[in-house]
Structures are given as structure tokens and as C-alpha cells.
Amino acid sequence: MxxxxxxxxxxxxxxxxxxxxxxxxxxxxxxxxxxxxxxxxxxxxxxxxxxxxxxxxxxxxxxxxxxxxxxxxxxxxxxxxxxxxxxxxxxxxxxxxxxxxxxxTSDEHPWFAESRSSKENSKRDYYIWKEGKNGEEPTNWESSFSGSTWQYDKNTGEYYLHLFSKKQPDLNWENxxxxxxxxxxxxxxxxxxxxxxxxxxxxxxxxxxxxxxxxxxxxxxxxxxxxxxxxxxxxxxxxxxxxxxxxxxxxxxxxxxxxxxxxxxxxxxxxxxxxxxxxxxxxxxxxxxxxxxxxxxxxxxxxxxxxxxxxxxxxxxxxxxxxxxxxxxxxxxxxxxxxxxxxxxxxxxxxxxxxxxxxxxxxxxxxxxxxxxxxxxxxxxxEDYEDIETLNWYNEQREEFDTDPDKLMQSIYARGRDNAxxxxxxxxxxxxxxxxxxxxxxxxxxxxxxxxxxxxxxxxxxxxxxQKLIQLRKQEEIVVYGDYELLFEEDEDIFAYTRTLGKETLLVVCNFTDKKVKRDYIPSFVGENKELLIANDEGRSENDDLLSVWLNPYEAFVYKFS
The missing domain is CATH 3.20.20.80 (Glycosidases)
Structure with a gap:
């Protein structure tokens, strides 16, 4: 427990x-x-x-x-x-x-300023430095923001690791x-x-x-x-x-x-x-x-x-x-x-x-x-975007693959970080x-x-x-600590599950589509004391028979049975 x-x-x-x-x-x-x-x-x-x-x-x-x-x-x-x-x-x-x-950290952090100043500096090993390999980067790893994860630093003739931007050198946790x-x-x-x-x-x-x-x-x-x-x-x-x-x-x-x-x-x-x-x-x-x-x-x-x-x-x-x-x-x-x-x-x-x-x-x-x-x-x-990941990817796709800019913008509209x-x-x-x-x-x-x-x-x-969902979490211990079971595993329209704690059960049903759908629920719920905790559709009521239910587009409801 x-x-x-x-x-x-x-x-x-x-x-x-x-x-x-x-x-x-x-x-x-x-x-x-x-x-x-x-x-x-x-x-x-x-x-x-x-x-x-x-x-x-x-x-x-x-x-x-x-x-x-x-x-x-x-x-x-x-x-x-x-x-x-x-x-x-x-x-x-x-x-x-x-x-x-x-x-x-940033490459402007005082630790990095010291680390890159010389191989003898006491902070050198605060970051990850490596010699190049056959005139190239130490490994072939790709950065999360495109390009190599290694940046050559001519001051000491070695490369430092940056899994993200070259202005974000990785710290050496071995130290x-x-x-x-x-x-x-x-x-x-x-x-x-x-x-x-x-x-x-x-x-x-x-x-x-x-x-x-x-x-x-x-x-x-x-x-x-x-x-x-x-x-x-x-x-x-x-x-x-x-x-x-x-x-x-x-x-x-x-x-x-x-x-x-x-x-x-x-x-x-x-x-x-x-x-x-x-x-x-x-x-x-x-x-x-x-x-x-x-x-x-x-x-x-x-x-x-x-x-x-x-x-x-x-x-x-x-x-x-x-x-x-x-x-x-x-x-x-x-x-x-x-x-x-x-x-x-x-x-x-x-x-x-x-x-x-x-x-x-x-x-x-x-x-x-x-x-x-x-x-x-x-x-x-x-030009309206600010995110480094988005801009690097867009420029790389344009320069290296000459990808159609309209196609790139559609991807950015769907998944770019500036959406948030x-x-x-x-x-x-x-x-x-x-x-x-x-x-x-x-x-x-x-x-x-x-x-x-x-x-x-x-x-x-x-x-x-x-606000109401948050209040329910405070009022109903089952929302925090109840066990979860999925219903209708193969259903492509409905996400339904139960939560169970002691003698209480929650039934959570969500329609992920823009169409009206009918579903038959599990008879064991029927006839027990039930309470409608929350619903996003005004037509849903405490007295609804759950043996067979029509769900409106994007409808969701939660019943508690005890």
C-alpha cells in the first residue's frame, strides 16, 4: 500500500x-x-x-x-x-x-569560462571535453536542436559536449x-x-x-x-x-x-x-x-x-x-x-x-x-516564430532538403513549441x-x-x-488513491475506465469523437447507489440508466457507485 x-x-x-x-x-x-x-x-x-x-x-x-x-x-x-x-x-x-x-549550464556560466580557459584549470572537468577523432567530432551524436552534439573550442583544441544548443554545454556529473x-x-x-x-x-x-x-x-x-x-x-x-x-x-x-x-x-x-x-x-x-x-x-x-x-x-x-x-x-x-x-x-x-x-x-x-x-x-x-528548436529545424529542412516551406509551416502549426x-x-x-x-x-x-x-x-x-475537477480530487479520496481499470480496450471512440477504493467505484466515460455514439455499460454497475460527480453535458443526470447510453460529441461524465 x-x-x-x-x-x-x-x-x-x-x-x-x-x-x-x-x-x-x-x-x-x-x-x-x-x-x-x-x-x-x-x-x-x-x-x-x-x-x-x-x-x-x-x-x-x-x-x-x-x-x-x-x-x-x-x-x-x-x-x-x-x-x-x-x-x-x-x-x-x-x-x-x-x-x-x-x-x-549556459556557456556564459563562470564555471564554463574557467573550464574552457585551460586544460589545467580546476574547473576543466566540470564539463565534458574530448579530443576529435580522425579530424571530426569525438562521436556522431546528433543534438536535440539539430547538428552535432560537439562544439570545437580553439582555445584548448578540444570539443565540449552539448546535447542541446551549443550555448548549453553539458555538466560532467562524474566529477x-x-x-x-x-x-x-x-x-x-x-x-x-x-x-x-x-x-x-x-x-x-x-x-x-x-x-x-x-x-x-x-x-x-x-x-x-x-x-x-x-x-x-x-x-x-x-x-x-x-x-x-x-x-x-x-x-x-x-x-x-x-x-x-x-x-x-x-x-x-x-x-x-x-x-x-x-x-x-x-x-x-x-x-x-x-x-x-x-x-x-x-x-x-x-x-x-x-x-x-x-x-x-x-x-x-x-x-x-x-x-x-x-x-x-x-x-x-x-x-x-x-x-x-x-x-x-x-x-x-x-x-x-x-x-x-x-x-x-x-x-x-x-x-x-x-x-x-x-x-x-x-x-x-x-519570421513570427521565436523557438530555437523550430527555427533550427526549419532552416535545416530548407537548406539541406529544399523542403516546401508551406509543408514545413503545417508541421510547425501542429507541433511547434511556440504553440504553448x-x-x-x-x-x-x-x-x-x-x-x-x-x-x-x-x-x-x-x-x-x-x-x-x-x-x-x-x-x-x-x-x-x-475548478470542479480540482475540488473533487480534494473531496473524494478515491480520485487520488483508487485503483485504475480500463474498459473497452479496443474501442476507437470511447476512453472509459473505473477507479476503485474499498467499496466505492468511479466510472469515467469520455467520447473522443465529434459524433454521437451509443454504448452498453457493464451491468454490475446498474441498480447500485450512484451519484453523478461531474459531466460536461447538461443532458446527463443522476437517474440515467447506464445499461445503454447515447453519448454526445466529446461528452464526458463521472459517476460514483457505493
Whole structure:
């Protein structure tokens, strides 16, 4: 039996500060802007805010390239602003989880300045340096942002490793002094009062020290090196040490972002007896619709595939470990555009998707704007985009393969990261109430129809539906701790499952299509005491006979039987 913990019973709201709320008119969201909106978050009912990086950074990868771990980026404000935010959050019983980015730093971090200065420098081994091989890079690995993972540095005649941008050199976790410096920095933030960490690509920190070449596909220059740095040889040792030296002394929440993690690995990362992390972010469901060419090769996806993935994780971590539940974040397209219907059934499908996720076992994460049904954006020109991954991919496709720009734009509209990064739509005034200045990234043109002010005035809005889902998690222990069972495994239209705790059962039914469908339910539910907990269709009632049910397009409902 799993123990009860506050972070299992919480709902998390992710803030991407650059796009949340601008308090000073420079077009960039900031910390004071977040403080201004805390009452809005409190009204929604969330418990924890995960704040994407606000540290000092040259901003090559929107703050995920950190120049100083204990300073605040000028654009976001000052450390005084941060302290005020933390105090105001704690006053409202809200917890703050910081982003911890320790796989890499910025190439402008003082450690890297020292490391590249000479081979003899005491910080040389804080990063991963290698000699070239036959006049080329040390390995054939491809960076997550295109090109090689190695950058030649003429100062010392060696290459440094960067799994992401060349301005994001990877830290060398084999070096125990580096690890101690990281732990000291973590203690500094925890002593300040932050309530935990979301750890960026934390399962990349242990590299296979042989640094072998990856297997190359025909006709391409670089190969995936992921078998040699994802879930690497010493990863559990490092995370256990981090827990032992830092985390165990604080009552905090930890979640590790872990591309390529399996259920079996996740049990090791999150098992309570293992003393590593509380939960992980996996990306299997984020790969739905990926074609042979990866995410940019966007294809139709199948509901049975989604159910298979979600169920595998629900069952896999049921007794050992813990799930994080999310549909979107700062790196993913908007859920209502991706898995719902952002046109005719935007509100209905947004509520259905929320129901499907929030009734599962795990800690739910809401990404800013999701609670009002913000959608993907289709800017007219590549010039309107800011994301480094998107721009690098577009330029590479144009230069190397002469791909049709219209085709590339369609991929970006579907899967680009800037879909999630357009400013939050607060009201129908200019720039959606996000800023008095010129926003750093254009606002989605649909802000006059979709905004928070309007949502707060409509009792049937997506906002209040999320609020109710969050309240149910607080009222009904079964939502947090009940066991999950999938129904209708092969059904391509309906995602239905039960949750069971003691003598109570929840029946959760979600129609993922824009058509009316009829389904026969399981007779064992019929005739018992039942209560309708939540539904996104006004026609649904307590007294409905569940032996045979018509579901409207994108309808969702939850009954409790006791």
C-alpha cells in the first residue's frame, strides 16, 4: 500500500514566466506579473506552482541556459521580487516548485569560462571535453536542436559536449566536486523556502564513459546518442546521492523530466523505498502521431494507442511509484488543438480531455492557458516564430532538403513549441491584457473570443469545470488513491475506465469523437447507489440508466457507485 503524501493530493499549475503576465510594459512576462495573478490561481484551486526557469540567463533557450543559479534574470525582475512572490504564495497556501536545470549550464556560466580557459584549470572537468577523432567530432551524436552534439573550442583544441544548443554545454556529473556545488545550490533555494524541484532532462546526467558512436540511418550525417546518455550507468547512484545529501532533509516535491524512460525504470526512480524522486514525466503519449520522421512528421493518431500508453503507466506504477499526469507543457502543442477539437467543440472537448486526465491516478499538471482552452496558433510567416528548436529545424529542412516551406509551416502549426508560448489571454483588450508594450511573441489572434476575463464571467466555462475537477480530487479520496481499470480496450471512440477504493467505484466515460455514439455499460454497475460527480453535458443526470447510453460529441461524465 502506498503512503499518503501531500504531493499526491495536489494539483500543479505550470507557469512559463515569459508568457504569463507582464507587469512593467516591456513585453515580457515577469515575476511581479505572476504575483499580480495569484488570486486567480487560488480561485482555480491549484496547490502548487511549477515555475519554469527565472534564473539569470543569456536566453538562448528561453532560460534553460543558466548563467547564474542564484540570480534572477533582469527581464523577470529581482531577487526581492522573487522573495515577495514566494511570501505571497505561502500566504495563500500555495507551494512553489522551481525548475532545476543541472544537465547543462549556459556557456556564459563562470564555471564554463574557467573550464574552457585551460586544460589545467580546476574547473576543466566540470564539463565534458574530448579530443576529435580522425579530424571530426569525438562521436556522431546528433543534438536535440539539430547538428552535432560537439562544439570545437580553439582555445584548448578540444570539443565540449552539448546535447542541446551549443550555448548549453553539458555538466560532467562524474566529477564529485561539481555534484557538491550543485547540491549546495539546491540547499540554498530550499533554505529560502521553495517547495521542490522539477528537474530538467535529469535522466541525461549520467553518460556512458566510453562515448561510443550511435547507429546511423542511411543518408544522414548524425546518429542518436540517446542509448549512451538516457538513463545512463550511474543515474540511480547520482539521484540517490542527491536525495541522501539534500532532498531527504526537506518536505518537498520532486519530479524528473525523463525522455525515453520506461515504466520499469520509472518504478526505480519513484519507488518510495528507493529514495530518489517522487515522480517522473514520461513522454510516450507525447509521441502519439509522430511519423517516421519524428514529431515534425505529424500523422493521425489512434485512441487505442493512447489508451494503451496511459493504461500501461497507470497499472505499472499502481503499487510502486507515482504518476504525473499532463496533456501539455511549454514544449508541447495545446491539448485542445492536438487531442480535442479547437473549432466547433472547443469548450466541450477541452472539458472532456480534462475529465479524462484528472480522474486518473497521479498528480495532475495544468499548463497556463489550458484552464481557459487556449489553442494552437498559426502565424503567417516563419519570421513570427521565436523557438530555437523550430527555427533550427526549419532552416535545416530548407537548406539541406529544399523542403516546401508551406509543408514545413503545417508541421510547425501542429507541433511547434511556440504553440504553448503565446502570451496568456487575460482579457479582450489589446495584446489580450498580457502587456501594455509589444509582446515578445505575438498573441494568438483568437484572444477576443478566448480569455480569462470572459471565462470568469461564464459559470459554464472551462475554468469553472477545471475548478470542479480540482475540488473533487480534494473531496473524494478515491480520485487520488483508487485503483485504475480500463474498459473497452479496443474501442476507437470511447476512453472509459473505473477507479476503485474499498467499496466505492468511479466510472469515467469520455467520447473522443465529434459524433454521437451509443454504448452498453457493464451491468454490475446498474441498480447500485450512484451519484453523478461531474459531466460536461447538461443532458446527463443522476437517474440515467447506464445499461445503454447515447453519448454526445466529446461528452464526458463521472459517476460514483457505493
Amino acid at each position: 502506498q503512503t499518503k503524501q501531500w504531493w499526491k493530493e495536489s494539483v500543479v499549475f505550470q507557469i512559463y514566466p515569459r508568457s504569463f503576465n507582464d507587469s512593467n510594459g516591456d513585453g515580457i512576462g515577469d515575476i511581479k506579473g505572476i504575483t499580480e495573478k495569484l488570486d486567480y490561481l487560488k480561485e482555480l484551486g491549484i496547490d502548487v506552482v511549477w515555475l519554469s526557469p527565472v534564473y539569470d540567463s543569456p536566453n538562448d533557450d528561453n532560460g534553460y541556459d543558466i548563467r547564474h543559479y542564484q540570480q534572477i534574470m533582469d527581464e523577470f525582475g529581482s531577487m526581492e521580487d522573487f522573495d515577495e512572490l514566494l511570501e505571497e504564495m505561502h500566504k495563500r497556501d500555495l507551494k512553489l516548485v522551481m525548475d532545476l536545470v543541472v544537465n547543462h 564529485s566536486e561539481l555534484r557538491e556545488d550543485v547540491y549546495e545550490m539546491m540547499r540554498w533555494w530550499l533554505d529560502k523556502g521553495v517547495d521542490g524541484f522539477r528537474m530538467d532532462v535529469i535522466n541525461f546526467i549520467s553518460k556512458d564513459q566510453r562515448f561510443p558512436d550511435g547507429e546511423k540511418k542511411p543518408g544522414v550525417k548524425y546518429a542518436s546518442g540517446s542509448p549512451y546518455f538516457m538513463n545512463g550507468p550511474r543515474i540511480h547512484e547520482f539521484l540517490h546521492e542527491m536525495n541522501n545529501k539534500v532532498l531527504q532533509y526537506y518536505d518537498v516535491m520532486t519530479v524528473g523530466e525523463m525522455p525515453g524512460v520506461s515504466v520499469e525504470e520509472a518504478k526505480l526512480y519513484t519507488g518510495e523505498d528507493r529514495k530518489e524522486l517522487n515522480m517522473v514525466f514520461h513522454f510516450e503519449h507525447m509521441g502519439l502521431g509522430d511519423g517516421p520522421g519524428g514529431k515534425w512528421d505529424n500523422q493521425p493518431w489512434k485512441l487505442t494507442d493512447m489508451k494503451k500508453i496511459m493504461t500501461k503507466w497507470q497499472k505499472g506504477l499502481e503499487q510502486k511509484g507515482w504518476n504525473s499526469l499532463y496533456w501539455n507543457n511549454h514544449d508541447q502543442p495545446r491539448v485542445v488543438s492536438r487531442f480535442g477539437n479547437d473549432k466547433e467543440y472547443r469548450e466541450k472537448s477541452a472539458k472532456m480531455l480534462a475529465t479524462c486526465l484528472h480522474m486518473m491516478k497521479g498528480t495532475p499538471y495544468i499548463y497556463q492557458g489550458e484552464e481557459i482552452g487556449m489553442t494552437n496558433v498559426a502565424f503567417p510567416s516563419i 508560448r503565446t502570451p496568456v489571454q487575460w482579457d479582450a483588450s489589446e495584446n489580450a491584457g498580457f502587456t501594455d508594450g509589444t509582446p515578445w511573441l505575438a498573441v494568438n489572434p483568437n484572444y477576443k473570443q478566448i480569455n480569462a476575463e470572459q471565462a470568469l464571467q461564464d459559470p459554464n466555462s472551462i475554468f469553472y469545470y477545471y
